[in-house]
Amino acid sequence: MRSLKAKPEFLLTPAAMARVDGAAARSGIDSYGLMLRAGEAVAAAALRLYPQALRYVVLCGPGNNGGDGYIAATALSRSGAIVELFSLGDASALKGDAARARADCELAAGAIELYAPMRGDVVVDALFGAGLSRELPDAAQAAVRLITDADLPVIAVDLPSGIDGLTGSVRGKAFRARHTVTFMTRKPGHVLLPGRMHCGSLEVFDIGIPWRIVEAEACALHINDTAIWADHTPRASAEDHKYRRGHLTVLSGPETATGAARLSAEAALMAGAGIVSLASPATALAVNAAHLTAVMLTRIDTASDLAVWLSDSRRTTFVLGPGFGDLDRARQFAIMIGEAGGRLVLDADGISAFKGRAGELQNAFGGSDQRLVVTPHEGEFARLFPEIAADIGMGKVDRTLAAASALSGIVVYKGADTVIASPDGRVAIEETAPPTLATAGSGDVLAGIIGARLANGLPAFEAACAGVHQHAQGGLRAGRALTAETLINHIMPD
Numbered sequence: 001m002r003s004l005k006a007k008p009e010f011l012l013t014p015a016a017m018a019r020v021d022g023a024a025a026r027s028g029i030d031s032y033g034l035m036l037r038a039g040e041a042v043a044a045a046a047l048r049l050y051p052q053a054l055r056y057v058v059l060c061g062p063g064n065n066g067g068d069g070y071i072a073a074t075a076l077s078r079s080g081a082i083v084e085l086f087s088l089g090d091a092s093a094l095k096g097d098a099a100r101a102r103a104d105c106e107l108a109a110g111a112i113e114l115y116a117p118m119r120g121d122v123v124v125d126a127l128f129g130a131g132l133s134r135e136l137p138d139a140a141q142a143a144v145r146l147i148t149d150a151d152l153p154v155i156a157v158d159l160p161s162g163i164d165g166l167t168g169s170v171r172g173k174a175f176r177a178r179h180t181v182t183f184m185t186r187k188p189g190h191v192l193l194p195g196r197m198h199c200g201s202l203e204v205f206d207i208g209i210p211w212r213i214v215e216a217e218a219c220a221l222h223i224n225d226t227a228i229w230a231d232h233t234p235r236a237s238a239e240d241h242k243y244r245r246g247h248l249t250v251l252s253g254p255e256t257a258t259g260a261a262r263l264s265a266e267a268a269l270m271a272g273a274g275i276v277s278l279a280s281p282a283t284a285l286a287v288n289a290a291h292l293t294a295v296m297l298t299r300i301d302t303a304s305d306l307a308v309w310l311s312d313s314r315r316t317t318f319v320l321g322p323g324f325g326d327l328d329r330a331r332q333f334a335i336m337i338g339e340a341g342g343r344l345v346l347d348a349d350g351i352s353a354f355k356g357r358a359g360e361l362q363n364a365f366g367g368s369d370q371r372l373v374v375t376p377h378e379g380e381f382a383r384l385f386p387e388i389a390a391d392i393g394m395g396k397v398d399r400t401l402a403a404a405s406a407l408s409g410i411v412v413y414k415g416a417d418t419v420i421a422s423p424d425g426r427v428a429i430e431e432t433a434p435p436t437l438a439t440a441g442s443g444d445v446l447a448g449i450i451g452a453r454l455a456n457g458l459p460a461f462e463a464a465c466a467g468v469h470q471h472a473q474g475g476l477r478a479g480r481a482l483t484a485e486t487l488i489n490h491i492m493p494d
Contacts, residue, residue, distance in 0.1 A: 002030075002241075006230065008222040014130045014165040016217040020184065023216070026210045032097045035064065037207040039071025039101070042157050045203060046072070046124060047079060049179055050153060054120025055082045059112060059143065061127035062089045062101075063160070063188045067098030068157045070105040070125025077107060079408045085109040090128055112143050118148035125175050129158030130165025130241055141173040148176065152434065156180040159189050167395025168192030168417070183207050184214050191429050192385045192396055193417045196490045220395065224420065224428040224469050226494050229259065229453075229462035238261065240359070245274025246455025247314050249332060250448065251300065253323035253349070255284040260323030260348065261290065262445040263484050265295045267448030268319070270491040271457045271470060279309065296481055305335055311339045317455040319344045321350025323445040326332050328353070331360070338364030343371045343454050347447040351376050355383040362408045370460040372409030372451055381413055397427055412450070414443065418468050422461040433472035434482075441482070441484025445469045449491060 014021065025031040032234045046056055058073040060066035074229070077083045083121060087109045091102050102109075127140050136144070145440045147154065159165050162174025169188045180199040182190065183206075189195040222228065232331060234245075248268045252261035258280070265278045277301035280288045289297055300306050309315055318337050324330050330353035338361070339342050346354075346361070351374055354361055365372040374384065382389035387405045394402065400413040400421040416438075418430040450467030458466060470491055475482060477490040 008227040010185065011188050011191065011219040011221045011223065012214070012217060013221070014187060016134075017130065017221065018185070018321065020209060020214050020332065023213050027210075027213065029209065033098055034207045034209065035067050035069055035097045035101060038157075038183050038205070039068045039077045039078055041069060041183075041205040041207070042124060042126070042155065043071040043075035043079070045181050045184070046076060046122060046155050047081070047115070049155070049339075050122040053081070053122040053123070053240070055084055055087065055118060056086045056124060057115065057121050058124040059115070059127050060087045060091070060109065061140075062083065062093065063128070063131070063490060064096075064098050065126050065129035065157055066094065066145045067416045069124060069305030070098070070101040071102060071109055072126065072157070074125055075258055083107060084115075084363050086115045088112045088113045088137065091110070094488060111137050115143065115146070115443065117146060117152055117158055121150075121152050123147055123152050123154045123457055124157065125154050125177065127161035128156040130162070130182070130189055132159075132171060133164055133166065134171060135216035136162045136174070142173055144173040149350050153178045158182050159187065159195070163195040163198050164395070165189040167397070170194060170198075170203050172196050184209055186223075186395060188221065188429070189291040191417065191431050196417065196431070196457060199323070220426040221426050223466045224418075224427075224430040226469070227429060229458060229466045232458050232462045233466070234457050238489050246270065246317060246452070247275045247277065247307070248273045248317050248319065248448075248455040249277045249279050249315055249452045250319040250322075250451070251324060252278050252280040252288060253325040254281060255287050257323040258284050258288050258291075260441065261319075262291055262295070263441050263444040263488065264319050264322050264448035264451065265292075267445040267488050267491060268452040268455070269294055270488055271413045271449040271452035271467070272493065273452035276452075277315075279306075280301040297378050301470065303332055304335065310336065310342065316341070317347045317451060319347065319447050319451040321347035321353075322447055324349040326451060331357075335360065335364045337395050338372065341371070343460065344373070345451045345454065346372065346374045347443060348380070358384055359406055362406070363392055365436065366408040370409055373412060373454070373460055374406065374407065374409060375412040375447055377416060397421070401425065410464045412464050412465050412468060414446070420461065420464045420468060426461055430468045430472055432469070432476065434435040435477040436477045436478065436480060436482040437471070437487075439483060442471075442475075443489065445484055445487050445491075
């Protein structure tokens with residue numbers, strides 16, 4: 001029986017799912033029975049979604065995904081539908097349950113190269129599933145091109161063929177399915193880009209593996225969701241005051257580049273920080289004062305000024321980088337905050353200040369208690385972690401984990417599939433961010449939201465996850481006319 005306590009949705013890697021299948025078989029569950037349920041679920045989806053199809057074309061691959069396809073073809077045929085079957089490679093080389101599925105299918109199969117699209121076809125893609133980690137074979141790539149050019153609807157079994165189930169990357173060519181049927185849990189390739197864009201609508205079908213077997217393979221890879229940080233969020237109390245809710249300091253750039261820091265500060269106030277101070281150089285005090293109301297304003301020009309500010313034990317949380325400009329001073333300030341025991345969200349110019357020098361951040365913020373959150377986009381990630389970014393064999397999740405380990409801090413690798421990773425191995429993927437967040441100043445708002453959650457007292461990983469989700473949800477509420485300024489008005493408690 002599953003726990004009634006809310007848990008974040010976990011994703012199983014292809015290797016973990018293979019272990020689940022193996023454990024189910026060893027427990028005495030009929031593995032062919034599981035394949036039957038999977039294939040029949042695909043057939044049911046095809047009939048439900050495309051009852052008007054003139055012909056169902058089932059493409060079967062050389063493994064268990066192909067076995068699912070043979071069963072789907074059999075079920076479709078028994079329902080009275082017209083079915084054409086095509087196989088990739090020599091079907092006589094199939095083994096195990098896939099060979100049995102082929103033997104039980106009475107339909108003749110042609111070579112995939114012989115398929116000629118017809119108007120009214122609906123294609124069932126059972127070539128390769130989530131386990132694909134190599135280039136799609138030439139014959140399969142040719143089929144993808146042919147079907148794509150004909151603009152035929154595709155239903156994918158497990159994952160569209162050509163998508164790497166671990167990284168979401170395209171292996172040569174890949175189908176763009178209208179619908180995907182996967183089994184038991186989603187896989188990283190369903191969520192990470194570009195894989196997510198190839199899946200269409202996604203259906204997770206329970207084929208009957210006991211949940212205890214599935215959950216035994218769950219790792220620390222989750223969909224970003226309120227269940228990750230709910231238990232760490234301080235409850236509102238009548239005894240609360242502004243300092244108890246947390247004081248966040250945002251460090252401003254020069255007078256010609258103050259807007260980014262103000263976006264961070266105003267977002268932090270909306271996200272729930274009790275008090276937000278904008279630390280401004282003297283030359284920018286007037287322009288900042290003209291734009292601020294609830295956000296406090298203070299002067300910090302030099303390291304000595306910052307040292308005095310840090311001497312107040314209530315001032316423990318900072319955002320540094322948006323519009324800051326002076327990279328040497330940014331590096332100096334960040335190290336001072338770390339050595340003073342402060343918590344820091346490092347963004348934009350703050351990240352660029354440590355180009356190729358991530359070890360300095362690790363030295364300043366290292367320890368078992370994570371106090372550093374960095375929020376790079378792709379270009380900033382490459383500047384801060386050049387060797388990790390250059391490793392083409394790593395997907396986004398592995399890159400972010402490697403960066404978090406190298407930094408001994410939390411890494412928020414931004415994008416439409418933002419990945420948040422902790423050096424202890426925990427990972428969350430945000431899947432709800434709308435494309436409208438790709439606008440100037442959006443990242444500054446995110447930095448402020450994460451800073452507010454840190455100031456509230458959340459641990460760094462949970463604060464980063466909460467901030468990323470609040471940011472995405474605000475983007476959804478703001479709609480198509482979103483700008484960074486209007487986004488702030490749509491930040492709401494989770």
